[in-house]
Amino acid sequence: MNVIETEHLTYSYPGAVQPVLKDITVSIEKGDFLAIVGNNGCGKSTFCKSLNGLIPQFISGDFQGSVHVCGLNTQETDVGTLARKVGYVYQDFENQIIRPTVLDDASYACLNYAMPDYRERGMQALEQCGLRGKEQDFIWQLSGGQTHLLALAGALSLQPEVLILDEPIAQLDPAHADQIYAVLRELNEKYGKTIIVIEHHTEYIADFCKHVMLLKDGSLQWVLPTEEALQRVEELQSCNIFPPQVTIAAHRMQKEGRLDAGLKLPVTIEEGKKLFVKRSFCSMKQKDSAKQDRETAASFREVSVSYRSVKGAPHTVFSGLNLDIRKGDKIALIGSNGAGKSTMMKLLVGLMKPSSGDVFLDGKSIRSMKPEVLSQKISMVYQNPEDMFIKDSIGADISYAMEARHTADSIRRTEELLEKFRLTELKDRDGRLLSGGQMRRASLAIGVALKPEILLLDEPTANLDIATRKEIMETLKDMKEVTETVVIATHDMQLVCEWADRIIVLCGGQVAADGSRDEVFGNNEVIEKVGIRPPEIFSLGKAVSPEALCYTIDDFLNGFEGRSLEYENN
Numbered sequence: 001m002n003v004i005e006t007e008h009l010t011y012s013y014p015g016a017v018q019p020v021l022k023d024i025t026v027s028i029e030k031g032d033f034l035a036i037v038g039n040n041g042c043g044k045s046t047f048c049k050s051l052n053g054l055i056p057q058f059i060s061g062d063f064q065g066s067v068h069v070c071g072l073n074t075q076e077t078d079v080g081t082l083a084r085k086v087g088y089v090y091q092d093f094e095n096q097i098i099r100p101t102v103l104d105d106a107s108y109a110c111l112n113y114a115m116p117d118y119r120e121r122g123m124q125a126l127e128q129c130g131l132r133g134k135e136q137d138f139i140w141q142l143s144g145g146q147t148h149l150l151a152l153a154g155a156l157s158l159q160p161e162v163l164i165l166d167e168p169i170a171q172l173d174p175a176h177a178d179q180i181y182a183v184l185r186e187l188n189e190k191y192g193k194t195i196i197v198i199e200h201h202t203e204y205i206a207d208f209c210k211h212v213m214l215l216k217d218g219s220l221q222w223v224l225p226t227e228e229a230l231q232r233v234e235e236l237q238s239c240n241i242f243p244p245q246v247t248i249a250a251h252r253m254q255k256e257g258r259l260d261a262g263l264k265l266p267v268t269i270e271e272g273k274k275l276f277v278k279r280s281f282c283s284m285k286q287k288d289s290a291k292q293d294r295e296t297a298a299s300f301r302e303v304s305v306s307y308r309s310v311k312g313a314p315h316t317v318f319s320g321l322n323l324d325i326r327k328g329d330k331i332a333l334i335g336s337n338g339a340g341k342s343t344m345m346k347l348l349v350g351l352m353k354p355s356s357g358d359v360f361l362d363g364k365s366i367r368s369m370k371p372e373v374l375s376q377k378i379s380m381v382y383q384n385p386e387d388m389f390i391k392d393s394i395g396a397d398i399s400y401a402m403e404a405r406h407t408a409d410s411i412r413r414t415e416e417l418l419e420k421f422r423l424t425e426l427k428d429r430d431g432r433l434l435s436g437g438q439m440r441r442a443s444l445a446i447g448v449a450l451k452p453e454i455l456l457l458d459e460p461t462a463n464l465d466i467a468t469r470k471e472i473m474e475t476l477k478d479m480k481e482v483t484e485t486v487v488i489a490t491h492d493m494q495l496v497c498e499w500a501d502r503i504i505v506l507c508g509g510q511v512a513a514d515g516s517r518d519e520v521f522g523n524n525e526v527i528e529k530v531g532i533r534p535p536e537i538f539s540l541g542k543a544v545s546p547e548a549l550c551y552t553i554d555d556f557l558n559g560f561e562g563r564s565l566e567y568e569n570n
Contacts (some may be wrong), residue, residue: 003161003194004028004051008065011046011055019062022218029160034194035205035226038215039240040468044198045091047215048164051196052086053079064115066415067381083109083195087155089148091166091198096151102126102142103135106153113158125153127182128191135143141315144337145176148401149183156187162194163187169201171383173336173464173491176535177201181208199301200464201264203244203536206267230267237399240467246272247539249553251386253478256296258560269540272363276544277337289369294326297361297454297485320507321357325454325485332500337404339474339506341489342383345456348487349380361454379452379483381460385443387430394442401449413449420482421445422473437468443473448482455483461492473499493535497521499552520551 005027011354012019028034036044049055059516060438064467067074067299070085070487072158087177090096091525099105107122118200125131129149134142142150148168151476155163165184169177185208198386199205206213212229214221214241220230230243233251242248246266252428264270285448303321306314317340325331346352347359350366358365363376369377382388391397398417418424421441426434431442440460447455462468476499479486492494496503496517503520512518512527520526521534541550551558 001030002027003070005031005068006065007462009050009067010061010064011050011228014061020218024220026220026223030194031192033208033210034213035197035199036213037199037207037241043218044215044217045166048108048166048196048198051164052088053077053082073450076330084158086164087158087160087162089151089155089165091170093148093151095526096154097139098146100138102131102137102139102150104493105139105150107159109154110290112159122155125157128156128187129153145172158525162196164196165537166198173531175531176337202230202242206244214477221304227267231265241381245535245553247536250275252557269536272540273543290308294328296324297327297359298325299323302360303354306355316509321510323511325487327485328486330499331487332496332503333487334496334503334532335506340509341506342458343459348456349378350374376450377452378454379447381443381447383462385439386432387444388443392430393428394431394504395427398445398449417445417449436464437471444475452483454485457488459490460488461490462494476522485568493533497535520547
């Protein structure tokens, strides 16, 4: 039985030259767990918004064809009715949280529909989303993962048949990402919900989804079972979708003639274990950048930070934190949601003051520094690049801080940065209207405009497809010419492994680990305590050889150099 049917769906936004969706005809069966993939701008979110009636009822444009959900025509059925059939959790899910306490928010939609059992429905949704016991908590007491689950509970309380989630784990640490997908699996298998996710993380697709739908330039390419879909390595990569690392590794070995060409490629680590036999691997310890005695750029001394709570004891983020950041460091700051990564950055730029202790830049307390002096030494690029744009063009945004300080060469410096970050042709565009990758590059240019000694980046690769993430990573590798010391807060372990020369792990208000890749990822105790998820290829290397420390696919494949690959047939 099909729960969703579209026929010749074509849609163009107002003023657009080309339609964003082109003649899409597709059927989705009841009880499916479907991943929609495609590069940024291919129409994934637009397609999903056509399933709950937002397009064309609230977002106008040229709409052709038809969409039927649970037997209802989305053009003829009001959005309120469709919301009881199709629940939607948006990428910016925080905007769906509108009530102060957890149960109040989870049951709010049902209250709006005047359902007499609205509280019971809210309680049931919280139970299904693993939030039982949090009913009376204030929403600001929740972690990022719990907040996302609350947004899901709010949609689920109406008991829709279909649930759509737009990039559900883009801003979450691995533990919370696992929790989200475990809840989705239970909703799918136990409660029979049809789940649709827009997802870039193909390792989660391999573990949880039943089918994959590929969109390219607004057109439907195919809908295939997950295992078959992820075998199409070259086709997916041409659409800027990268299959799991284990799949890419096996595919490359096939191309090199070191693996049977007719062999089905593995899509999970468990399948990879059966393929890559331990005795075939030559473990090679990677060389991390040697520690150097460099001058201290910034330091925390006995820093404690606590938030006052409306209910309960104050929430402590840091307690007696001591840490030095050296000049020239390329630091990845990692830890679970709520570990204090963003708080540490806000302390460094003076947006927050410690409850006790002090923060120093070049040996001077930032408490005594004027904002204009501090901004010359350190700059922060926010997680949402839109927050960096205050003018009506990228060129004006980049030059703004320099002009405000009457910098003599601001025009020349702006042109240099536009060229450096490949933005010259976009200089007259409004930053808020650029693509994800363009916005990230523009926000980086704004961040370094004043030539800060230290640059702080909060989740620079969040919400980007893999290809755009790689583009940003290449930009970050070139940052050495622009600023000396860079600190990145991130959940992106591939970024950590390929870029950072020092990794700082935060947990429980303290530094749980501080060192090279080998020192952090090779420490099982730290990994288990903090819930760090190394890149998939690292886990595969460990499964093949316990001594292996592989951070990239090249690292892994080099372990087989000069050897004939053997594999198990069982």
